[in-house]
Amino acid sequence: MEQWDSERIFFSSRExxxxxxxxxxxxxxxxxxxxxxxxxxxxGVRIVEELRRAAQRGVAVRIMLDGVGSLQTADDVAARFRxxxxxVKIYHPVRxxxxxxxxxxxxxxxxxxxxxxxxxxAYAGSMNIAQNDWTDYGIRVEGxxxxxxxxxxxxxxxxxxxxxxxxxxxxxxxxxPYQKGKWIRLNDTLLKRRRNYNxxxxxxxxxxxRIWLASPYFVPRLGLVRALCAAARRGVDVRILVPKNxxxxxMPWLASTYFLVLLNAGVKIFEYLPGFFHAKVQMIDDxxxxxxxxxxxxxxxxxxxxxxxxxxxxxxxxxxAELERSLADSRPVTQESVKETPWFKKIASRLFLIFKRxx
Numbered sequence: 420m421e422q423w424d425s426e427r428i429f430f431s432s433r434e435x436x437x438x439x440x441x442x443x444x445x446x447x448x449x450x451x452x453x454x455x456x457x458x459x460x461x462x463g464v465r466i467v468e469e470l471r472r473a474a475q476r477g478v479a480v481r482i483m484l485d486g487v488g489s490l491q492t493a494d495d496v497a498a499r500f501r502x503x504x505x506x507v508k509i510y511h512p513v514r515x516x517x518x519x520x521x522x523x524x525x526x527x528x529x530x531x532x533x534x535x536x537x538x539x540x541a542y543a544g545s546m547n548i549a550q551n552d553w554t555d556y557g558i559r560v561e562g563x564x565x566x567x568x569x570x571x572x573x574x575x576x577x578x579x580x581x582x583x584x585x586x587x588x589x590x591x592x593x594x595x596p597y598q599k600g601k602w603i604r605l606n607d608t609l610l611k612r613r614r615n616y617n618x619x620x621x622x623x624x625x626x627x628x629r630i631w632l633a634s635p636y637f638v639p640r641l642g643l644v645r646a647l648c649a650a651a652r653r654g655v656d657v658r659i660l661v662p663k664n665x666x667x668x669x670m671p672w673l674a675s676t677y678f679l680v681l682l683n684a685g686v687k688i689f690e691y692l693p694g695f696f697h698a699k700v701q702m703i704d705d706x707x708x709x710x711x712x713x714x715x716x717x718x719x720x721x722x723x724x725x726x727x728x729x730x731x732x733x734x735x736x737x738x739x740a741e742l743e744r745s746l747a748d749s750r751p752v753t754q755e756s757v758k759e760t761p762w763f764k765k766i767a768s769r770l771f772l773i774f775k776r777x778x
Contacts, residue, residue, distance in 0.1 A: 423602075425540075425561040428709070428734045430741050432546045435557040436462060442536050443469040449479045451535040451572045455488035455528070455711075456547035457496050463548050467499045480505035483576060485529045486512035488547070510575060526777055529575055530722035532557075532711050533568055541565045543727045544709055545698050554691070554745070556698035556709045556738075558727050564602040568725060571605050575723060604708065604726040606718075616719060620646050622703045626655050631742055633660040633700040636667070637674040638715035638775050644677060648684035656687075660745060662697075663690040672768040673778065678757045689749035699726070700742065707735050716776045 429435040443450065443466075450473055457463060474480045482500070484493045486509045497507040511524035534542040544557025606612045623630055623646035630650055637659065639647075651657040659681070661674050671690075678688055701708050710726025712718040729735050771778065 421602075422730045423560045423562040423564070425559070426729070426731045426734055427559045428729065428737055429544065429557040429559070430554075432551070432553070432555045432557075435542070435544065435546050435555070436466075436548075438559065439534055439542060440465060440469055442534075442540065442542075443473055446473055446478050446536045448537050449535070450481070451533070451569070451576075452480075452482045453529065453531045453533040453572055453575065454483070454548050455485045455530050455532065456549050457482075457484050457489045457492055458547075458549040459492050459495055459499075460550045462550045463492075463496075466548060467496070470505060471500065471503050474500070474503040474505040481572075481576060482507045483510055483529065483572070484508070485510050487525070487528055488530070508576060526721050528717075528722045530711050530718070531571075531575075531725045533572060533725055535565070535569055535572060538569050539565055541568050541727075543568070543711070543725055545711055551695075553695045553697040554693070556700060556741075558709050558729065558734075560727060562602075567603040567605065571603075571607060571723075571725060574607055602728050602730070604710070604712070604724075604728070606712070606724050612719060616640070616642075619643065619701070622706065623647060623650055626650050626703050628655060629702060629704055630655055630657045631660070631700070631702040631739075632658070632714060633696065633698055633742065633745070634714040635662050635665055635695065635697045635699070636670050636713040636715045636717070636778070637661045637677070638670075638778055639677065640716070640719065643714070644680065647686055648681060651681075651685035657685070658687045658689065658746065660689050660691060660696065660700075660742070660749060662695050663692050663750065665695055666697075669767060669771050670778070672764045673771050673775070675757060675760060675764070676768045676772055678752055679754065682752065682754050682757065688752040689746050690752055691745060691749045693748050696745065700738065701726075702735075702739065702742065705732075705735065707738055709738070715778060717778060720776065 470480050493509045500507050510529040511527055532546055540561050542559050545555045546557050604615055647657050665671055699713055707729040708726045712724035712726050718724050
């Protein structure tokens with residue numbers, strides 16, 4: 420299998436952004452940034468300063484922020500780049516005065532976290548530009564497939580990412596994913612979204628020894644729940660890692676509505692205790708990916724996402740070891756603990772489940 424020319428994996432946002440801050444002054448031609456959240460805290464201010472310096476020495480800098488994720492800071496971030504050649508765009512900004520635009524775009528978000536340097540080096544993962552103590556994973560890659568992330572950035576920058584590209588024969592939906600999906604998984608068309616989901620189902624249905632999934636927002640489609648249950652029943656080691664507490668307080672309650680059926684089938688579920696586990700990881704047999712996509716309806720139906728496949732065996736072993744450490748820091752969920760959930764959480768979780776397609 421063809422590999423990345425260079426690949427490095429990160430298990431902390433501090434290390435990830437230390438590398439970013441080192442890479443910015445080395446960029447020669449272009450820096451493209453795509454982020455959901457851009458906070459103007461200590462980290463954000465340092466990044467602004469470095470990007471301003473890069474623009475001043477002639478590097479073409481483009482920054483895309485999400486209109487909801489960076490709702491409170493987007494205008495301030497843009498203001499900090501005035502007087503430079505750096506360009507800032509807000510993806511689907513919230514227009515309170517236009518009901519039609521507000522209703523049309525509110526649920527269509529750019530959830531990617533991508534850094535591109537000179538169109539040859541890419542950083543991706545679950546790291547927003549924000550100082551926090553969340554557990555995040557990221558990856559740095561070099562190679563010709565970085566061009567796919569560049570194309571995805573260009574489409575979102577020009578406003579060409581579409582959910583409407585559905586005028587194709589339905590038989591295409593059932594085919595194996597396009598070859599490019601071996602290295603980068605994007606979802607900027609309905610066809611790609613369907614292919615990504617079908618690939619996950621196929622991988623789960625054919626897994627021989629392992630399915631390890633980590634997602635901070637676990638609201639899966641029933642087809643995936645059935646595939647995970649079937650895999651566990653045939654002896655596959657199926658583990659799901661979710662946070663005990665999340666930044667959205669009701670998301671763990673919502674995830675718990677799936678626990679009993681999964682546990683009854685033999686799936687092992689773990690709640691991460693040290694803090695908020697925000698990384699998004701999939702390990703199925705000897706295949707692995709990290710990125711921005713959650714196992715929920717938002718990532719499947721609405722948000723723009725980007726996941727990178729971890730190809731080098733040494734990095735897959737590092738990822739496996741890190742997940743094992745996180746699992747060791749987690750509490751196994753049992754049928755008894757689910758049944759002991761307070762009644763008000765059970766009622767609230769089922770009420771929230773009504774809105775699962777937008778959560």
